[in-house]
Amino acid sequence: MDPQKKIAVLGSTGSIGVQTLDIIAEYPDRFRATVLVAGRNVELLISQARQHRPNLAVIADESLYPTLRDALAPLGIETAAGADAITDAMERDDVDTVVTATVGYSGLAPTLRAIDAGKQIALANKETMVVAGELVTRRLDNSPSRIIPVDSEHSAIYQCMAGEESSTVKKLLITASGGPFRTRSIDELSSVTVRDALAHPNWSMGAKITIDSATMLNKAFEIIEARWLFGITPDRIEAVVHPQSIVHSMVEFTDGSVKAQLGIPDMHLPIRYALGDASRLATNRPGLRLQDYDRLEFFRPDTEKFPLINMAYYALERGGNTACVINAANEIAVDAFLHERIGYLDIQRTIESTLNDVPFIASPGYDDYVATNTLARRIAEEHTKSRFDKKR
Numbered sequence: 001m002d003p004q005k006k007i008a009v010l011g012s013t014g015s016i017g018v019q020t021l022d023i024i025a026e027y028p029d030r031f032r033a034t035v036l037v038a039g040r041n042v043e044l045l046i047s048q049a050r051q052h053r054p055n056l057a058v059i060a061d062e063s064l065y066p067t068l069r070d071a072l073a074p075l076g077i078e079t080a081a082g083a084d085a086i087t088d089a090m091e092r093d094d095v096d097t098v099v100t101a102t103v104g105y106s107g108l109a110p111t112l113r114a115i116d117a118g119k120q121i122a123l124a125n126k127e128t129m130v131v132a133g134e135l136v137t138r139r140l141d142n143s144p145s146r147i148i149p150v151d152s153e154h155s156a157i158y159q160c161m162a163g164e165e166s167s168t169v170k171k172l173l174i175t176a177s178g179g180p181f182r183t184r185s186i187d188e189l190s191s192v193t194v195r196d197a198l199a200h201p202n203w204s205m206g207a208k209i210t211i212d213s214a215t216m217l218n219k220a221f222e223i224i225e226a227r228w229l230f231g232i233t234p235d236r237i238e239a240v241v242h243p244q245s246i247v248h249s250m251v252e253f254t255d256g257s258v259k260a261q262l263g264i265p266d267m268h269l270p271i272r273y274a275l276g277d278a279s280r281l282a283t284n285r286p287g288l289r290l291q292d293y294d295r296l297e298f299f300r301p302d303t304e305k306f307p308l309i310n311m312a313y314y315a316l317e318r319g320g321n322t323a324c325v326i327n328a329a330n331e332i333a334v335d336a337f338l339h340e341r342i343g344y345l346d347i348q349r350t351i352e353s354t355l356n357d358v359p360f361i362a363s364p365g366y367d368d369y370v371a372t373n374t375l376a377r378r379i380a381e382e383h384t385k386s387r388f389d390k391k392r
Contacts, residue, residue: 020101221327354376
């Protein structure tokens with residue numbers, strides 16, 4: 001039996017993907033990257049493939065395929081392009097574990113295929129559970145697959161619940177840094193810039209998730225994800241603002257005790273834990289020194305200043321395709337904000353307008369999610385264009 005775990009990294013050129021490859025390189029006897037998948041960053045994908053020598057490298061943007069093929073053909077590395085190639089790669093015999101490190105809706109189809117193929121999944125794409133958490137959990141019920149979360153908050157909860165009976169869990173407490181605007185007034189938010197929103201105080205992340213942190217919609221998404229990952233009802237999941245980002249989340253139990261997972265704000269830790277099948281792999285990377293922190297603070301989130309956090313409870317209560325609409329509209333709105341076509345507060349307005357314009361589907365199947373995502377994105381584009389025209 002091959003002692004190396006064979007890993008497919010979806011989103012290998014993004015922040016989580018790059019850190020995943022760091023860990024694979026750190027433990028060459030345990031892990032091997034057999035499939036690398038990227039969106040458009042073909043030059044970095046080529047560089048990663050030259051270093052890690054996967055069996056297959058896939059680029060989502062088909063126009064970039066000739067560049068990838070010509071660079072890797074001399075190395076004997078198989079290449080492919082497009083969404084279907086990415087999804088099909090999930091069934092390969094040379095893949096044991098799939099790290100879904102893509103951003104947004106694009107993670108759904110390959111994750112579902114990986115579940116159907118019985119692969120283990122290290123889930124860093126929260127949108128998969130946000131968009132179609134009910135569908136994903138149904139698929140898992142009929143598959144040997146297991147999801148180990150990579151998001152720091154859900155990894156923390158997963159670790160805190162290890163060895164505990166689910167019946168003893170009273171509440172999940174998901175921590176939030178508060179983002180770059182925690183101390184700003186509501187009035188100040190109308191004039192924040194892209195540069196302001198990307199200046200996260202603690203974490204180094206991709207642009208999209210950094211903006212989601214600034215609006216705190218990422219915390220709404222994490223509440224939705226936690227509901228499906230852990231089978232906990234929404235009324236027992238809360239967000240807690242913790243500016244130091246040392247406590248990554250907590251679980252309160254019925255006996256009144258609270259377990260917390262602590263660590264420095266470094267995604268290598270939850271990635272390593274997931275790749276190691278929820279085991280502790282020794283590392284020389286620096287760890288937490290509590291003596292370096294003179295206080296650990298916790299606050300209730302300001303839902304007046306960050307109303308998008310309440311989208312979690314609205315989406316879970318309404319159900320159906322609601323969260324799919326919210327995610328699609330947010331992806332379009334965040335992209336428009338990053339390209340300075342709309343303002344920061346227009347992100348929320350775009351989501352709300354799109355929700356009003358997309359028909360509600362109470363019991364969606366996979367095709368309904370696909371159709372909802374397509375329609376919501378088109379409508380959100382129209383709303384952002386309208387706001388841009390007014391802005392000019």
